[in-house]
Amino acid sequence: MTKPVPWIFLLALSTFACSASTSSRVSTINGLKGDATAGKSVYTSNCASCHGSDAKSGSARESLPSKSASTAYAQIIDGKGSMPSFDNLSDQDIANVWAYVQSLK
Numbered sequence: 001m002t003k004p005v006p007w008i009f010l011l012a013l014s015t016f017a018c019s020a021s022t023s024s025r026v027s028t029i030n031g032l033k034g035d036a037t038a039g040k041s042v043y044t045s046n047c048a049s050c051h052g053s054d055a056k057s058g059s060a061r062e063s064l065p066s067k068s069a070s071t072a073y074a075q076i077i078d079g080k081g082s083m084p085s086f087d088n089l090s091d092q093d094i095a096n097v098w099a100y101v102q103s104l105k
């Protein structure tokens, strides 16, 4: 009876740790100034294949420029549905890619 408890505890702990680190990254990125020029190459190599070169078409069928920055940052870090996680991008890369997406509004 005692064995399952630590696993459930660890699972809960790791789930909490994961979302806590996402929200702290989101607030860090919110404080950065994005550089749209630098973000263009991040966008072209990581995002354009699904979101199109205009960030409004493509197979994902989402109009990215209209999304809120915090929602977008969390989604880029964690992924959602068929969108993979891009947690390998640096905080500055994410701020830059979002500045580029906003320039396509």
Ligand code: HEC
Binding pocket: 043, 046, 047, 048, 049, 050, 051, 059, 060, 062, 064, 067, 071, 072, 073, 075, 076, 080, 081, 082, 083, 084, 086, 097
């Ligand atoms: C493999 C395809 C794919 C790639 C690559 C991809 N996305 Fe997505 N993205 C999707 C799909 C599919 C959705 C819709 C997900 C859903 O709501 O289920 C989405 C949704 C989004 C949203 C909308 C979030 C919301 O829920 O309002 C944002 C913002 C976004 N993507 C940004 C990016 C950025 C920035 C990149 C590059 C770093 C990227 N995506 C790369 C497939 C992709």
